[in-house]
Amino acid sequence: MDSYINIKVKVWRQAGPKAQGHFETYELNHIFQGASFLEMMDILNEQLIAEHKDPIAFDHDCREGICGMCSMYVNGHPHGPDSAITTCQLHMRKFKDGETITVEPWRSRAFPVIKDLMVDRGAYDKIMQAGGFVSVNTGGVPDANAIAIPKPVADEAMDAASCIGCGACAAACKNGSAMLFVAAKVSQLALLPQGKIEAAKRAKAMIAKMDELGFGNCTNTGACAAECPKSVSLANIARLNREFICAKFKD
Amino acid sequence: MATTKTETAKVITPEMAKIPQGPLEKKWTNYKDHQKLVNPANKRRLDIIVVGTGLAGASAAATLAELGFNVLNFCIQDSPRRAHSIAAQGGINAAKNYQNDGDSIYRLFYDTIKGGDYRAREANVYRLAEVSNNIIDQCVAQGVPFAREYGGLLDNRSFGGAQVSRTFYAKGQTGQQLLLGAYSALSRQIGKGKVKMYNRHEMLDVVLIKDADGVERARGIIARNLVTGRIERYFGHAVVIASGGYGNTFFLSTNAMASNGSAAMQIYRKGAYFANPCYAQIHPTCIPKHGDFQSKLTLMSESLRNDGRIWVPKKLEDAQKLQRGEIKGRDIPEEDRDYYLERRYPAFGNLVPRDVASRAAKERCDKGYGVNNTGLAVFLDFSDAIQRLGKDVVAQKYGNLFQMYEKIVDENPYENPMMIFPAIHYTMGGIWVDYELQTSIKGLFCIGEANFSDHGANRLGASALMQGLADGYFVIPYTIQNYLSDQIGVPRMSTDLPEFAAAEKGVQDKIDRLMAIQGKRSVDSIHKELGLVMWDFVGMGRTAESLKTAIEKIDAIKKEFWTNVYIPGEADGLNNELEKALRLSDFIEIGRLMAVDALNREESCGGHFREEYQTEEGEALRQDDKFSYVACWKYTGEDSEPELIKEPLDYEFTERKTRNYKA
Ligand SMILES: Cc1cc2nc3c(=O)[nH]c(=O)nc-3n(C[C@H](O)[C@H](O)[C@H](O)COP(=O)(O)OP(=O)(O)OC[C@H]3O[C@@H](n4cnc5c(N)ncnc54)[C@H](O)[C@@H]3O)c2cc1C
Ligand code: SF4
Ligand code: FES
DSSP, rough: OOEEEEEEEEEESSSTTTSOOEEEEEEEEEEEESHHHHHHHHHHHHHHTTOOOOOOOOOSSSSSSSSSOOOOETEETTTTTSSSOOOOOOBGGOOOOOOOOOOOOOOOTSSOOEEEEEEOHHHHHHHHHOOSSSOOSSSSSOOOTTOOOHHHHHHHHHHHHHHOOOOOOHOOOOOOOEEEEEEEEHHHHHHSSHHHTTHHHHHHHHHHHHHTTOOOOOOOOOOHHHTTTTTTOOHHHHHHHHHHHHHHHHH | OOOSOOOSSSSTTTTTTTSSOGGGGGHHHHHHSOOOOOHHHHHHTTTEEEEEEHHHHHHHHHHHHHHTTTEEESSSSSSGGSSGGGGGGGGOOOOEEEEEESOOHHHHHHHHHHTTTSOOOOHHHHHHHHHHHHHHHHHHHHHHHOOOTTTBBBBBBTTTTSOOOOOESSSSSHHHHEEEHEEEEHHHHTTTSEEEETTTEEEEEEEEEOOOSEEEEEEEEEEEETTTTTTTEOSSSSSEEEOOOOGGGGSSSSSSSTSSHHHHHHHTTOOOOOOOTTTTEEEEOOOOOOTTTTOOOOBGGGGGGGGGEEEESSHHHHHHHTTTTTTTTTGSOEEEEEEEHHHTTTTTTTSOOOHHHHHHHHHHHHOOOOOOOTTTOEEEOHHHHHHHHHHHHHHHHHHHHHHHHHHHHOOOOOSSSSEEEEEEEEEEEOOOOTTTOSSBBBBEEEEEGGBBBBSSTTTTTTOOOHHHHHHHHIHHHHHHHHEEEEOOOOOOOOSSSSSHHHHHHHHHHHHHHHHHHSSSBBHHHHHHHHHHHHHHSSSSSBOOOHHHHHHHHHHHHHHHHHHHHHSSSSSSSSHHHHHHHHHHHHHHHHHHHHHHHHHOOOOOOTTTTTTBBOOOOOOOOOOOHHHOOOOOOOOOTTTTTOOOEEEEEESSSOOOOOOOOOO
16 A cells, blocks of 8 residues: 655756766655655645745656657666656655655756756657658558558567657667667668668668767667666667668668 | 738638538539549659658658659658647547448538538538548558457447447557558658658748739748758648647647647738637546646547446535545436436446537536546546446457556556546637638648648547648548649749748748847747646636636736747757747747637637536537638738638538537
8 A cells, every 4th residue: 555755865956068967865744655766756846936945857747658758767767666657656655755756857968967857858859850750741642451461460569669758778788879760760760661661771871970979889788678767679779780881881 | 921822711612611512412423524624744753742741741741652743841850750630539420320320421420510510511511521431441451450349340439428329449550550551651752862861850930922913823932840940941832731620729638749820820810811710629438637747638539438337426525526636527426426327327337428428527627526536537437337348348348548548647547537628629610711721821731730621619639630631632632632733833943032032031030039039938938838828728717708808818928938938058959948948939829819719709600618608507509690701711911800701601501500418
């Protein structure tokens, strides 16, 4: 049964992108374990506001694990200690009375801190702009049932497509690689006949952009998939590599 | 206050709403055949501002850029992919009739009109049904991984009260997949330099400039860079608002935290009519509230009602035991369960439309039969389905939803029935638009949930995604050209013009005023207070009495807000509290407008239920002779009541019926 706990929250505070950051520890009493982690952060912020202090900046929006906006590194894990969920889906029942919880922003070269726990993930958008699409304009496309796609293939594409672009993969990776994110999109589109046509070109363009933006190389540590809130599988990276080799081969 | 030179008549005629002539099924074709277009060389010279990157905004921005226009696209989130549309679970409707179960464009049109309780425009709804099929084709071409059958063709399900299976879906993540499709098309255009994307930018006003004839036209916006706090000016030959719905007026809703009604209120204050603000949808299957710290409510997909059965105890003493936590739902024997939807609506049972299901839950809970500690919950039970289909099949269909429920509530729904309660979910009301999706201000368009157009007084499940994409991919790219074809001679204007300066000053003054209050209340504490008033007095059951009380209370909240809110920090940098305060200032105004509209509408229809107007069995009672119109509210100033302008709804092609889900 959920009950009330007292906790300490050790939070990374950083006034701006260039400012020196530091940890600050806050005490929070009487937190209901049925509250979500972000609701706990709301309570903390209300407390800070009441004391006329600067509330903690953090990104969030849907609060149901789908928009990919929330991005906290909790007790050493992107999205916290629970598996296959985002920060906003984490609940206080995962923590014990008296515990000190450490909260940091994503730390990755390609994701500079904007303020406190908020980072700039614009690099993921740029990778998408380099090739994360099928080149079709609106209108003039064939009937949706013109091409049959085997269910297992469609399901696999769907699994890859479930990536929410949160950045936990790069944040979890000691090399700061965005490989899982890129692989998820490349796989989804390469699996489907609609996207197959541009598959090699797409893989090449997205990887080139990833390298250009300062993401590290993938050395197959698997940390990304282990921390991915949507359980995007490492098999996608293998598929990306195949498409990439294929593209190289064509050059 | 700025006023527009548009029509001042008290009635909007079909001509003024630009409804094309001809039979229903020919109207859109006729329109397209005769509308004016902009040639490719001129498109390059025209700038279009699109505010919002949800399904409506992203699809519009991408398509307009593909056509050759220069697009400036704005969103609040750090990436266009995170717009609230991403959270839609259940699916999207289309009249493909792939299942050969009798569906057609006409049937989708008819269901939407009927579902909206005869309060939507026939011509718009027919067009929506017509283009629905193109949407599915487009999404498949983009690589949206819709669910498929073993034969490789697209799968469908029946959704939210429909008697045909016309809903396309991608697991429980349809909105995500559709939005990522639109986002990929948008990304492609950003990469090509045809769309300039402004993330973390919030529109704070629209800029109107008079042309040589003295007609005011939308020519730009004022936006705040949410990272630097800078107020910036942007020019566009036309402005498209795709800012989503205003459900968060209630504080607790299924909407995302940043969903807001501010862009709508900004343009309302500049002269755009706000239509049917009181039409809000309360979704029956949400996880009940669990504490005062609660920040939002989570929707459990409507698809659960396909196999789940909704009930409360028959005996009051059982309900009381549940409320005290002495027994669990599974302890109550079959004969003591009241499957009240099946009892009241034998033909539709658990699949009655949302408004009907929500009110029925409220009715039971009001009588004391609620099943959790607050008495504000009913059971959604899968034990029959598990027996009939087996646990594996149930898990396959609903596993991710069950997991979501368990993560939040910490209870296993395979073993004990889920608890659900209605919550604010969607707003059918919004900015008034004509058939071209143009507001009552020239050059200012409004699409997606932000407009009022297609759902009447109640929206059917899986139809919002359809409308957002219809507006963005297939309607606005045509209709905006009919407007812009006259504007090709208009050069890009300087943002140094006095109209821009004046609009910026207005925004700056408002921010300065807010920052200067330095009171004692946090923004959220006042927003929660507003939410409670909305829920209690402008919620599922409204009366003249409750609405008058609401207006008084909201006026008091407004005063409290403007004298006692506390915003920490500075305005010239990242400041979440200031962002929230600006949005709350508008939610307060919307809340009041909702109450005013609800008070005016002396009838019950769709999501709007006035307790004075119900049948003996407690069903909604429309007053077609008096209220078969769109209520368009025109702003008349800060301290005066808005003016009501009516757009009568004549049903030329359908016969108005009383919605009946009993037989
Ligand atoms: C939980 C949930 C589930 C749903 N499931 C379904 C479903 O299964 N089927 C269905 O048909 N419908 C569903 N809906 C409804 C549907 O998702 C929405 O109505 C629809 O997605 C709205 O799309 P939109 O493009 O109009 O607006 P939104 O997606 O809300 O996008 C609004 C955009 O405007 C931007 N914006 C807002 N204000 C400003 C401003 N001032 N300045 C700059 N940018 C601004 C935001 O940043 C965002 O990009 C669901 C809704 C919810 C809440
Ligand atoms: S692959 Fe997983 S961790 Fe990486 S961005 Fe996508 S959802 Fe996040
Ligand atoms: S806030 Fe949207 S995924 Fe967490």
